[in-house]
Amino acid sequence: MxxxxxxxxxxxxxxxxxxxxxxxxxxxxxxxxxxxxxxxxxxxxxxxxxxxxxxxxxAEREADEAAAREDALQRSLLSHPTTQKSKGLAMMSKMGFTPGKALGKGDNADARTEPVGISIKEDRGGIGMDNEKKRRFREEVEKEGKRVKADEGEYRERVRREREEGRLEGLIGTAMRVAERMASEKEEELSTDGGGDVPPKKGAQRSKPLKTVNILWRGLVRKREEAERDRRMRYDLHQSLSRLPTYDDEDEDKDDKKALGKTPIQYALVEDLEEEDPELEEFNALEPAERLQKIVNYLREEYNYCFWCKYTYPDKDMEGCPGLTEEDHD
Ligand SMILES: [Zn+2]
Structure with missing residues (x-):
């Protein structure tokens, strides 16, 4: 000092x-x-x-140390006084190395001009941890990007498919109603021609078991009857809640009672609706386009009716109809 x-x-x-x-x-x-x-x-x-x-x-000591360290890190390692005296540097200089320039050929533009720097580790994680973190983060970002893109494509495809399926289901409903109507018209025709049976009243209960209904529109009938059953059950429930069950009015005749829901309504078809219908399940499992085509074909064969032309042809040839499918009618 x-x-x-x-x-x-x-x-x-x-x-x-x-x-x-x-x-x-x-x-x-x-x-x-x-x-x-x-x-x-x-x-x-x-x-x-x-x-x-x-x-x-x-605190002062640590601050001094930190400042010295920072200062050393800022400067080139090659300009450090101890490096200047380094034997290695002297040897390299003899072989043509100049500090500040890269090793090897001069046109090596991307080459390192500085020795690998020192980075002070301040946490307790392993040496590879930072790189591992960065790698994982990069992977996450890449994955997310890919996922978003895939999702977009998938989403568009799903929307398109759902829209098409919805459109086809609508057409199937229409075709089912047409087929049901034509079948019942033919049936009525036959029964009046056949033996003078009383034609079934409009809106009369279907008397046939559900499973005898043609598979092509059985789903439609089943859905309608299920809706009707639910409506009646709601009605009954409402009646039972709003009226005391013991309440009895002498003035009400039998029909009134039935209308008011006091006489338990017999659901002739409830058992039918609760039964399993593997045939219908199998039919419903088909692709919408396939179901539609089956009904369309049925209408042609049975009634010379083209669902796409919306026209009943006079004979089996169906002359004038461009074909079996929707595309044929574009
Ligand atoms: Zn046609």
């Missing part, structure tokens, strides 16, 4: 100071120090000892 170098270390006159400066290369200043009194000397030594003994507070 060269305290004599600083002017306030030992108050001296200007000439003395110059002398002091000149004497710096000499190990121990001589001349001017002679004037020092015993007390002065004691004080000076005390100050010097204090200065030597002074330990910076921990």
């Amino acid at each position: 060269a305290t004599s170098k600083s002017p306030d270390a030992a108050p001296q006159s200007p000439e003395d100071e110059e002398d002091d400066y000149m004497s710096m290369t000499i190990a121990e200043p001589t001349g001017p120090k002679v004037k020092e009194t015993y007390t002065q000397r004691r004080h000076r030594l005390q100050r010097e000892a204090e200065a030597r003994a002074y330990t910076k507070p921990k």
Whole structure:
């Protein structure tokens, strides 16, 4: 610690100071120090000892260390004083290496001009952790991007398919109603021609078991009857809740009672509706287009009716109809 170098270390006159400066290369200043009194000397030594003994507070020390480290990291490793003296660098210089330039051929533009830098690790994670984190993050981002794209395509395709299926289901419903109507008209025709049976009243209960209904429109009938059953059950429930079951009016005749829902309604078809119908399930499992085509074909074969032309042809040839499918009628 060269305290004599600083002017306030030992108050001296200007000439003395110059002398002091000149004497710096000499190990121990001589001349001017002679004037020092015993007390002065004691004080000076005390100050010097204090200065030597002074330990910076921990925070200050750490700040100094951090600053030194930062400073070192900012500068090129090659310009560091210890590197300058490095034997390795000297050897490389002899072989043509100049600091600041890349190793190897001069046209190697992407090459490193600096040695691999030092990065201080401050956490307790393993060395590979940061890279692993980055890799995972990149993968997540890539995956997400792909997923979004796939989802978009998938979504459009699904919407398109659902729309087409909905349209076909609508057509199937219409075709089923046409087929049901034509079949019942033919049946009526036959029964009146056949033996003078009383034709079935409009809106009369269907008397046939559900399973004898043609599979092509059985689904339609079943749905309608299920809706009717539910309507009646709601009606019954409503009646039973709004009227005391014991309440009986002498004036109400049998029909009134039935209308009011007091006489339990016999659902002739409820059992039918609760029964399993594997044949119908199988038919419903077919693709909508296939179901539609089956009904369309049935209408042609049975009634010379083209669902697409909406026309009943006079004979089996169906002359004028462009074909079996919807596309044929475009
Ligand atoms: Zn046609």
